[in-house]
Amino acid sequence: xxxxxxxxxxxxxxxxxxxxxxxxxxxxxxxxxxxxxxxxxxxxxxxxxxxxxxxxxxxxxxxxxxxxxxxxxxxxxxxxxxxxxxxxxxxxxxxxxxxxxxxxxxxxxxxxxxxxxxxxxxxxxxxxxxxxxxxxxxxxxxxxxxxxxxxxxxxxxxxxxxxxxxxxxxxxxxxxxxxxxxxxxxxxxxxxxxxxxxxxxxxxxxxxxxxxxxxxxxxxxxxxxxxxxxxxxxxxxxxxxxxxxxxxxxxxxxxxxxxxxxxxxxxxxxxxxxxxxxxxxxxxxxxxxxxxxxxxxxxxxxxxxxxxxxxxxxxxxxxxxxxxx
Amino acid sequence: xxxxxxxxxxxxxxxxxxxxxxxxxxxxxxxxxxxxxxxxxxxxxxxxxxxxxxxxxxxxxxxxxxxxxxxxxxxxxxxxxxxxxxxxxxxxxxxxxxxxxxxxxxxxxxxxxxxxxxxxxxxxxxxxxxxxxxxxxxxxxxxxxxxxxxxxxxxxxxxxxxxxxxxxxxxxxxxxxxxxxxxxxxxxxxxxxxxxxxxxxxxxxxxxxxxxxxxxxxxxxxxxxxxxxxxxxxxxxxxxxxxxxxxxxxxxxxxxxxxxxxxxxxxxxxxxxxxxxxxxxxxxxxxxxxxxxxxxxxxxxxxxxxxxxxxxxxxxxxxxxxxxxxxxxx
Amino acid sequence: xxxxxxxxxxxxxxxxxxxxxxxxxxxxxxxxxxxxxxxxxxxxxxxxxxxxxxxxxxxxxxxxxxxxxxxxxxxxxxxxxxxxxxxxxxxxxxxxxxxxxxxxxxxxxxxxxxxxxxxxxxxxxxxxxxxxxxxxxxxxxxxxxxxxxxxxxxxxxxxxxxxxxxxxxxxxxxxxxxxxxxxxxxxxxxxxxxxxxxxxxxxxxxxxxxxxxxxxxxxxxxxxxxxxxxxxxxxxxxxxxxxxxxxxxxxxxxxxxxxxxxxxxxxxxxxxxxxxxxxxxxxxxxxxxxxxxx
Numbered sequence: 001x002x003x004x005x006x007x008x009x010x011x012x013x014x015x016x017x018x019x020x021x022x023x024x025x026x027x028x029x030x031x032x033x034x035x036x037x038x039x040x041x042x043x044x045x046x047x048x049x050x051x052x053x054x055x056x057x058x059x060x061x062x063x064x065x066x067x068x069x070x071x072x073x074x075x076x077x078x079x080x081x082x083x084x085x086x087x088x089x090x091x092x093x094x095x096x097x098x099x100x101x102x103x104x105x106x107x108x109x110x111x112x113x114x115x116x117x118x119x120x121x122x123x124x125x126x127x128x129x130x131x132x133x134x135x136x137x138x139x140x141x142x143x144x145x146x147x148x149x150x151x152x153x154x155x156x157x158x159x160x161x162x163x164x165x166x167x168x169x170x171x172x173x174x175x176x177x178x179x180x181x182x183x184x185x186x187x188x189x190x191x192x193x194x195x196x197x198x199x200x201x202x203x204x205x206x207x208x209x210x211x212x213x214x215x216x217x218x219x220x221x222x223x224x225x226x227x228x229x230x231x232x233x234x235x236x237x238x239x240x241x242x243x244x245x246x247x248x249x250x251x252x253x254x255x256x257x258x259x260x261x262x263x264x265x266x267x268x269x270x271x272x273x274x275x276x277x278x279x280x281x282x283x284x285x286x287x288x289x290x291x292x293x294x295x296x297x298x299x300x301x302x303x304x305x306x307x308x309x310x311x312x313x314x315x316x317x318x319x320x321x322x323x324x325x
Numbered sequence: 326x327x328x329x330x331x332x333x334x335x336x337x338x339x340x341x342x343x344x345x346x347x348x349x350x351x352x353x354x355x356x357x358x359x360x361x362x363x364x365x366x367x368x369x370x371x372x373x374x375x376x377x378x379x380x381x382x383x384x385x386x387x388x389x390x391x392x393x394x395x396x397x398x399x400x401x402x403x404x405x406x407x408x409x410x411x412x413x414x415x416x417x418x419x420x421x422x423x424x425x426x427x428x429x430x431x432x433x434x435x436x437x438x439x440x441x442x443x444x445x446x447x448x449x450x451x452x453x454x455x456x457x458x459x460x461x462x463x464x465x466x467x468x469x470x471x472x473x474x475x476x477x478x479x480x481x482x483x484x485x486x487x488x489x490x491x492x493x494x495x496x497x498x499x500x501x502x503x504x505x506x507x508x509x510x511x512x513x514x515x516x517x518x519x520x521x522x523x524x525x526x527x528x529x530x531x532x533x534x535x536x537x538x539x540x541x542x543x544x545x546x547x548x549x550x551x552x553x554x555x556x557x558x559x560x561x562x563x564x565x566x567x568x569x570x571x572x573x574x575x576x577x578x579x580x581x582x583x584x585x586x587x588x589x590x591x592x593x594x595x596x597x598x599x600x601x602x603x604x605x606x607x608x609x610x611x612x613x614x615x616x617x618x619x620x621x622x623x624x625x626x627x628x629x630x631x632x633x634x635x636x637x638x639x640x641x642x643x644x645x646x647x648x649x650x651x652x653x654x655x
Numbered sequence: 656x657x658x659x660x661x662x663x664x665x666x667x668x669x670x671x672x673x674x675x676x677x678x679x680x681x682x683x684x685x686x687x688x689x690x691x692x693x694x695x696x697x698x699x700x701x702x703x704x705x706x707x708x709x710x711x712x713x714x715x716x717x718x719x720x721x722x723x724x725x726x727x728x729x730x731x732x733x734x735x736x737x738x739x740x741x742x743x744x745x746x747x748x749x750x751x752x753x754x755x756x757x758x759x760x761x762x763x764x765x766x767x768x769x770x771x772x773x774x775x776x777x778x779x780x781x782x783x784x785x786x787x788x789x790x791x792x793x794x795x796x797x798x799x800x801x802x803x804x805x806x807x808x809x810x811x812x813x814x815x816x817x818x819x820x821x822x823x824x825x826x827x828x829x830x831x832x833x834x835x836x837x838x839x840x841x842x843x844x845x846x847x848x849x850x851x852x853x854x855x856x857x858x859x860x861x862x863x864x865x866x867x868x869x870x871x872x873x874x875x876x877x878x879x880x881x882x883x884x885x886x887x888x889x890x891x892x893x894x895x896x897x898x899x900x901x902x903x904x905x906x907x908x909x910x911x912x913x914x915x916x917x918x919x920x921x922x923x924x925x926x927x928x929x930x931x932x933x934x935x936x937x938x939x940x941x942x943x944x945x946x947x948x949x
Contacts, residue, residue: 059559091560098556106553108574108650114557121561151650167560345786352790357802471937475875475929477882480901480922487910487918498910586788593793597883601905611794612887615801627798631790638789 002034004072005207006056006094006175011069013051013060021279025051025064027231032311033175038201038208040222040239042215042254046275048231049211050099053179056209057096058086073175092122095168097178100161100185105152111138111163112148118170137166142196158189165197169204176201178210182217190214194221215254219243224311227251230275230286236313247314249293285317293318338642342635349631353624354401358394410625415617421625424610429629431501432606435522436588436595439529443591444584446530447537451580452573454538455545466538473535478594482528482601489524497521499603525595525602533591540583544576551575578649585641589634678942679864685938691931695924699744706738710895721916728916730900731907739895740920746896747928750811750881755874757816762823762873763859763866769824770831771854781828784821792818793880800889807891811884815877823869830862864943871936875929882925897921 013026025048033039041049054060056071058078071078073093081089090096098104105114115134116127123130135145141162152160161181168176178197182190198221201208212218218225219239226236227250235248246252253271273290276282285291288298295318303317404410410421454466490498503509503517548554549572557571596608603609607626614622680689698705707726708715712734719729727736769780796814803810834840835858843853884890885898886905900921904910909917 103552104556106571117562118560153651348786476926477879479886589791592791623801630794
């Protein structure tokens with residue numbers, strides 16, 4: 001029986017909009033990540049997956065607020081910690097790797113110094129000893145240890161993101177949150193980094209929460225995947241189940257939106273329509289307007305979350321019907 | 326440090342400095358000729374000494390005598406390379422070179438110490454203001470900076486003289502050296518020089534620190550919005566290190582460039598400030614030369630001033646790679 | 656944002672001006688800047704009628720501190736300081752504003768040409784700007800003024816305006832370069848619109864707020880530079896300006912005489928006027944940045 005590492009319970013995140021509107025970016029989300037598990041979250045941009053990641057490590061933009069909910073790391077509720085306590089928990093227990101498209105490293109400090117800064121901020125150790133650890137961390141993510149003496153602009157995008165991952169692993173956190181860690185990189189580099197993460201994770205046994213819009217890539221590394229749509233999960237299942245038997249119509253659409261990396265190329269069908277306005281409360285299923293399989297009930301009554309198996313979830317009126325693909 | 330990779334960078338900066346020097350010399354040569362037609366004639370009419378003999382003598386002094394402009398230009402450059410900038414009318418028989426070079430150290434000292442102090446003060450305040458953006462410290466620093474930005478250099482200097490020299494009598498009203506019949510011991514002389522420099526330096530610092538504050542604050546704000554700042558904060562870097570090593574260090578690069586570009590205007594301010602304090606630098610020299618129509622001195626002083634600023638900029642360009650790893654290694 | 660909202664007929668001029676102010680010069684600092692500049696503009700316009708005495712009348716007792724007869728006392732020639740102060744506003748405003756406009760004209764032309772044409776044109780123009788930036792501009796102005804045989808306000812405007820356009824050129828150039836990357840310029844070029852028309856009809860209107868803001872900042876600097884030149888005894892010898900008042904006060908030892916009423920007011924007026932213009936400039940920039948974010 002796996003034990004939970006991260007337990008998110010009823011988490012909601014709001015953003016203020018113009019003219020007094022409130023956008024409910026994350027709506028009453030609950031899920032669990034087990035110890036030693038790689039949990040992936042996929043969805044279109046704007047579905048709230050990034051807000052969810054940032055809310056878990058409490059790094060939301062100042063305008064955003066956590067409207068309700070709890071985030072338990074083992075038994076510690078992160079939402080109840082004060083800023084100083086959160087500051088020490090962050091990186092020691094949970095670290096984040098932000099989007100690769102951003103410039104995550106300071107241009108004026110050497111890679112080594114930036115990793116050392118993370119270590120000495122949490123442990124009383126000398127900078128020299130911390131630098132030795134930085135070398136070991138770089139080696140762990142597949143970089144040459146000598147790169148501690150380099151500046152970020154001397155590294156390629158993929159190498160920089162590997163260095164950021166090394167920095168996130170500096171204090172052996174039990175959970176690594178990765179928000180689109182490979183988005184801006186080219187496909188081959190993406191796959192390389194994702195597999196490296198999996199390898200390091202298998203070796204050290206921490207948990208990973210990884211967020212991406214690239215579902216096929218995600219399923220190569222994740223043990224379990226959750227599909228988010230309009231601020232909530234519509235389906236959570238183990239990767240093999242998702243690959244063979246996606247139950248939610250949106251999951252199916254998302255799976256087909258990507259051409260396979262190998263095999264015959266085909267035209268990727270895109271999903272018709274746009275996601276709903278998150279500032280308005282919906283009556284029925286949030287996906288009903290775009291769902292090719294919607295029935296009358298879908299527009300009227302919101303579906304209830306059902307659990308087809310251990311640690312699984314699906315939110316669809318027609319989930320029990322056999323696949324119609 | 327891999328200095329050899331900087332060859333092309335240094336070469337580019339050196340070429341720019343050489344071209345700038347050439348342009349400055351040419352401008353200095355052209356100015357009196359463009360402005361008044363015959364500068365000797367203009368001078369003669371201004372000084373009410375318009376006799377033909379005087380005009381002729383002046384023409385010779387300007388190197389205008391019966392030669393083509395090109396010939397004059399060649400002569401001018403040759404003379405200049407020999408360190409000959411003509412003879413001063415006022416300080417006759419002293420040469421312009423002598424007069425200018427005896428004044429130069431005062432201006433260099435004034436500008437250099439004021440620039441360093443002002444840059445440090447302004448930049449530090451800018452860092453603090455940006456760090457506390459939107460809070461009271463920030464509002465006040467920016468508000469006060471705006472006012473200081475609007476104060477004329479020379480009036481600020483007059484105010485300081487009025488308060489600290491006239492009303493309070495703490496500091497001398499002007500001049501650069503302590504007055505004494507007997508030669509002073511080095512320590513007393515040094516202290517005297519510093520006492521005389523306090524007010525001129527202070528007025529320049531107060532007048533220029535405001536723009537460094539606003540520049541640094543702007544640069545800081547854009548750095549603070551960068552993604553790496555969020556990540557650095559997330560990984561637990563203490564505030565002080567975040568503020569200086571991560572943010573200020575990166576924001577300093579554009580500030581430093583702007584410091585170099587503003588050097589010219591600080592020099593301008595120093596010239597006017599010197600006049601208020603009768604500080605015996607180039608500003609005072611030019612001021613007196615204008616009053617006495619000592620044209621060779623005006624021309625020579627401007628040339629040396631321009632060359633000094635160009636050299637200072639060149640030195641700053643050479644130092645810049647030490648600050649910015651991106652120039653250093655690419 | 657609705658650009659041409661129909662206003663009810665008969666809306667008064669004041670209301671329209673206020674709308675205009677809210678849109679282009681927002682914030683309380685903008686209001687303050689406009690108020691300061693407006694105050695001095697009125698002072699300059701009405702100077703002839705509001706001066707208590709002729710500014711050149713020199714038959715009062717010299718070195719008088721402020722009295723009921725002379726609110727700001729008299730100088731060492733026995734002239735009324737307040738009258739001189741009021742008339743002095745004209746010189747600062749006329750020279751400052753016209754030099755600013757001249758600078759703006761040169762800077763915008765150079766900036767747009769360099770930014771739009773690119774290549775060798777850009778390289779040459781920007782090297783020229785870099786060169787002039789390195790040269791101490793105020794010193795150059797002093798030297799140029801010293802060598803110009805004639806002196807007067809026109810000369811002042813030409814010298815100050817002719818040498819203050821460097822930052823304007825740089826700012827406009829970088830704005831134009833970022834505008835050029837937007838779609839509409841390519842679209843215009845495909846349609847066969849001439850370079851000159853694209854530069855001045857398509858690009859220029861989009862960078863107007865930046866130009867106006869920088870122009871007010873150049874005016875700020877021009878006012879201060881003119882005062883410095885006058886203080887050094889350079890410039891129009893007959894016109895009364897705040898700079899020339901301070902020059903006279905300084906030369907005649909007003910500081911040693913403790914004649915604060917003669918030394919403080921002109922400097923205070925200079926500072927206030929320059930402050931007013933810089934407030935307006937920054938308010939315009941802020942408004943522009945905000946409208947860009949939306």
